[in-house]
Amino acid sequence: MEKPVPQEAIALADELRNVLHHVFRRIRQEGDSDPSGLSLQHRMLLSTISQTPGIGVAELARMEKLRGPTMSGHIKSLEAAGLIRRDTPDPEDRRRSGLLLSEHGAAVLEDIRNRRRDWLARKLAQLPPEGAQALRNALIYLNEIGE
Template sequence: MHDTGDLQELEEAMALAEALRPALHRLYRQLRRENDEPGISPLQALLLVAILQQPGIGVAELARLENLRGPTISGHIKAMEREGLVTRSAPDPEDRRRSGLIATDKGRALIQGIKQRRTDWLAFELAKLSPEARAAIRAAIGPLGDIGQ
């Protein structure tokens, strides 16, 4: 048995989700457009960020982390190696077949450039808003960060 307060809160949350989802989707799409970097796909950029966050991660671990098939990841990793974005560490002494993935200086610089372009675009857009609107966004950062944790 639900009380009417719970039901009202759920209805309010549903309405908020319906209003928020399209705004977040548009923002996400626009931020991804700031990824226009020759020689790297959005998926490869995602993989490179994961490698930067977990230096030495194996291909199988990366596939599990990103919920992709090993052969799919392997092809992208080989392309990223050819571009000089990642390299493999020395083989694991306990499992000679496993070597970890490490981002190169070029890979780190590429991701830093993408992040900077995205930050610059977002700052430019935020500067167009009123001080009150920016304050509302600032106040929403904490609760938005809690979603999905």
Template sequence: MHEAGHADDIEEAMALAEALRPALHRLHRQLRRETDDPGISPLQALLLVAIVRQPGIGVAELARLEKLRGPTISGHIKAMEREGLVARAAPDPQDRRRNGLIATDKGRGIIHAMKQKRTDWLAFELAKLSPDARAAIRAAIGPLGEIGQ
């Protein structure tokens, strides 16, 4: 590709990013608003989702994954244990000091309910759009999924 074409691609991508970012931000905020206060904080919900996805994850690993300090995570995990959302797994046979975290049925139920509520809201909003608009969104799912991979 010649240099002028590359510059045009960059310019077009910048314009697209400027238009897309606020739309994605609004959509993300609205999806979060739909499930605000399910009995746990947004940070606890984030941690619980990570634990559901990676049963047996350790607190230090969870802190690294979510880019948070260990003590910050520990306090939230203790509160989530008291609420019956997470439990400690049996000690790791390789390292008896390490107890991984697992989501309880109650914790998995909360995450499932949050996801369902968000899906229901999004489906309702998508149903308001024209068939052509829904087709355009369907066509964009693949390329959007490639961003950040």
């Protein structure tokens, strides 16, 4: 039988979840001003393709919990915009070709990430030194939680 969770830990979990939700929302909003006009879904797909180069359309659909035809539509849009390209077909299965970011897609994704990072860096630069140090210390424990 599991030990009951202390009320202080429950309160801290609620507060942390709420704060992280607001911070992530603000970071995402910085990407919303993306001059390419990409939807949130397309930005997420670019990020996933960037992290898993060569991923197939079916696997990407499973990862993102989208139906195949829906994913195919997104892929066609991203291809038409010149943001992604298909890799050479798999010699074992000629029907399957992995997805890769194009140079343009990589540049757009880097721009979005830089804009988000810069927004966060400006906010962090406004903190007093002890606040920045407290965040550095908290990162150790947040990383432990995330593992």
